Amino acid sequence: GENVGLHLPTLSVQEGDNSIINCAYSNSASDYFIWYKQESGKGPQFIIDIRSNMDKRQGQRVTVLLNKTVKHLSLQIAATQPGDSAVYFCAESRIGSFKTIFGAGTRLFVKA
Amino acid sequence: DTEVTQTPKHLVMGMTNKKSLKCEQHMGHRAMYWYKQKAKKPPELMFVYSYEKLSINESVPSRFSPECPNSSLLNLHLHALQPEDSALYLCASSQDRTGFNSPLHFGNGTRLTVT
Numbered sequence: 001g002e003n004v005g006l007h008l009p010t011l012s013v014q015e016g017d018n019s020i021i022n023c024a025y026s027n028s029a030s031d032y033f034i035w036y037k038q039e040s041g042k043g044p045q046f047i048i049d050i051r052s053n054m055d056k057r058q059g060q061r062v063t064v065l066l067n068k069t070v071k072h073l074s075l076q077i078a079a080t081q082p083g084d085s086a087v088y089f090c091a092e093s094r095i096g097s098f099k100t101i102f103g104a105g106t107r108l109f110v111k112a
Numbered sequence: 113d114t115e116v117t118q119t120p121k122h123l124v125m126g127m128t129n130k131k132s133l134k135c136e137q138h139m140g141h142r143a144m145y146w147y148k149q150k151a152k153k154p155p156e157l158m159f160v161y162s163y164e165k166l167s168i169n170e171s172v173p174s175r176f177s178p179e180c181p182n183s184s185l186l187n188l189h190l191h192a193l194q195p196e197d198s199a200l201y202l203c204a205s206s207q208d209r210t211g212f213n214s215p216l217h218f219g220n221g222t223r224l225t226v227t
Contacts, residue, residue, distance in 0.1 A: 032213035043116075043202050043218030044155065051213065089154055095213055098143060098168055102154035 012109040019077040021106045023090035026071060030092040034100070035064060035075045039086045047075070047088075077108075085110045115139055116219035118203050124225045127193060133222045135186040135203030143167075144186040145216065146178060147202040155202055155218075161186060162208065193226045200224070 013019045025033070031052035036044035050057045050064045050073075057064050063076040073090050090103040116137045125131050135144065143162050147155035160168035161180040175197075177189040186203055200221040207214040 034215050036216075036218075041220070043204075043220045044216070046215040046217065049213070049215055093213055098145070098160040098162065099157060100216060102156075105152075105154055 009104070010107045010109065012111060013080050015080060015082060015110055015112050017080055019075075019080045019084070019108060021075045021077075021088050021090075021108065023073040023075075023103050024071060025073060025090075025092050025103075027092065027101075028068075028071065029094055031095055032093045033064070033066060033073050034091045034093070035062075035073075036089045036091060036102075037084075037086045038089065038105075044089060080108075080110050082110050082112060084108060116203055116205055116217050118201075118219035118222050120222055121220070122223045122225075124227060125190065125193065126227055127195070129193075130189070130191045132190065133188040133201055133203075133224075135188075135219055136184055137203075137205040137217070138184055139205060139217065140183075141205035141217070142183060142208045143206045144180060145204040145206070146176075146186070146188050147204060147218075149200040149202055149221070151199075159188075190224075193224075195226050198224055198226045 034049040035047040037047050038044045048059045048062050048064050050066050055066050061078045065074045087105045087107050089105045091100050093100045119134045145160050146158040149155045157170050158172045159178045164180045175192050179187040202221045203219045204216040206216050
């Protein structure tokens with residue numbers, strides 16, 4: 001069945017270092033991938049997305065990489081800050097579909 | 113601050129009560145969603161409305177009854193809930209997805225406790 005999962009449930013990084021959060025998906029029909037950030041007591045917040053016709057997309061301090069060959073998605077955060085501490089969810093969807101499937105989530109801890 | 117507003121932020125209700133959760137967005141989005149999120153778990157889709165019509169019901173028990181009065185409002189009516197229904201209920205909206213993709217915009221949720 002469809003599955004979007006994460007390799008590591010928690011990640012601890014030093015402030016100022018780069019963070020890499022990984023995600024695996026199993027549905028080869030997925031063509032739209034999204035990363036969300038969820039802080040304590042808040043709803044998920046959109047960070048960055050990528051379509052299957054791309055393999056890399058950059059935002060402000062964040063980069064998403066997509067490897068369709070091995071069905072792998074990653075989120076890179078440059079110069080991680082304490083405000084980046086949160087749970088990060090990868091998610092996948094398909095063009096025209098209202099369904100978004102979320103991965104299990106990775107909790108990022110940033111040490112000062 | 114989120115552009116999707118949910119009320120109330122917290123709700124405690126007994127198993128015989130009737131209550132409603134409310135959601136509002138003014139981004140002009142024509143798709144609105146209800147998600148349920150248990151602690152330390154990802155959000156799970158419950159319902160989707162597209163152009164004020166129910167598009168998806170993910171086999172949700174009938175004690176949850178959604179309503180979309182207009183393009184900006186989404187309600188979730190609750191009746192005879194069980195303690196296991198305690199969770200964070202998230203509302204989201206997006207642009208119409210016909211032919212393309214767009215991200216979800218979430219509210220901060222209603223923390224529901226059923227006693």
